[in-house]
Amino acid sequence: MFTGIIKELGTVQKIEKEGTNVHITIAAEMTKELNIDESVAHNGVCLTVVAIEGNTYTVTAIEETLLKTNLGAWKVGTAVNLERAMVYNARLDGHIIQGHVDKTGTCVGIKEVDGSWYFTFEYEETEEHLLVDKGSICVNGTSLTVVDPTPNHFSVAIIPYTFEETVFKHMKIGDAVNLEFDILGKYIAKYAKLYAGKV
Numbered sequence: 436m437f438t439g440i441i442k443e444l445g446t447v448q449k450i451e452k453e454g455t456n457v458h459i460t461i462a463a464e465m466t467k468e469l470n471i472d473e474s475v476a477h478n479g480v481c482l483t484v485v486a487i488e489g490n491t492y493t494v495t496a497i498e499e500t501l502l503k504t505n506l507g508a509w510k511v512g513t514a515v516n517l518e519r520a521m522v523y524n525a526r527l528d529g530h531i532i533q534g535h536v537d538k539t540g541t542c543v544g545i546k547e548v549d550g551s552w553y554f555t556f557e558y559e560e561t562e563e564h565l566l567v568d569k570g571s572i573c574v575n576g577t578s579l580t581v582v583d584p585t586p587n588h589f590s591v592a593i594i595p596y597t598f599e600e601t602v603f604k605h606m607k608i609g610d611a612v613n614l615e616f617d618i619l620g621k622y623i624a625k626y627a628k629l630y631a632g633k634v
């Protein structure tokens with residue numbers, strides 16, 4: 436479980452293919468606190484730490500993860516949003532995030548307004564019921580507030596702190612982003628589908 440409050444930007448150091456798996460080595464300050472077996476969200480993708488060496492650690496992505504996320508676009512030098520798993524008695528500054536990315540969206544607009552930024556994303560219309568105005572959305576692992584959702588677009592307002600501390604500062608139009616929709620919305624949607632007209 437995560438909260439979407441990014442603690443550090445890691446840097447991809449090495450990418451090695453082995454069959455359909457990809458081993459990714461990340462350089463990050465937080466390495467010194469990590470343990471093998473720990474879950475770390477990488478742009479919102481939960482991956483298990485399998486090796487640690489100096490200031491780098493390695494994770495392995497399986498095929499399903501590569502197909503559902505933007506990991507396939509990472510190169511040596513790519514910056515990645517990092518968050519360690521949440522501690523249960525800490526403040527929940529963001530929202531509940533599982534680290535299971537639902538699908539990718541595409542950045543289709545970036546607008547600077549009075550020192551903050553509005554980023555607009557295109558996403559699949561089939562997920563429209565999971566986005567509500569002022570609700571929560573996880574974009575590349577970052578907990579954000581939904582602005583102006585339409586059937587296949589939504590925006591987020593990025594304050595200067597979030598811009599500097601996350602991969603939003605590197606984002607370009609056309610980039611794929613990892614989206615995790617709010618788990619609360621998923622349960623309500625399923626309940627509504629199963630019990631519509633029955634209760």
Ligand SMILES: Cc1cc2nc3c(=O)[nH]c(=O)nc-3n(C[C@H](O)[C@H](O)[C@H](O)CO)c2cc1C
Binds near residue numbers: 474479481484494496
């Ligand atoms: C606790 C946890 C650990 C995970 N570890 C891995 C992993 O080591 N490698 C992987 O490819 N996917 C892993 N996943 C699944 C991965 O996050 C998921 O495939 C993508 O987010 C796409 O939905 C993990 C998921 C969770 C919740």
Ligand SMILES: Nc1c(NC[C@H](O)[C@H](O)[C@H](O)CO)[nH]c(=O)[nH]c1=O
Binds near residue numbers: 577591594596598
């Ligand atoms: N909800 C919004 C935030 N939240 C804070 C960020 O998640 C946080 O700054 C980041 O994870 C780095 O630690 N920030 C925004 O700019 N806009 C939001 O709607």
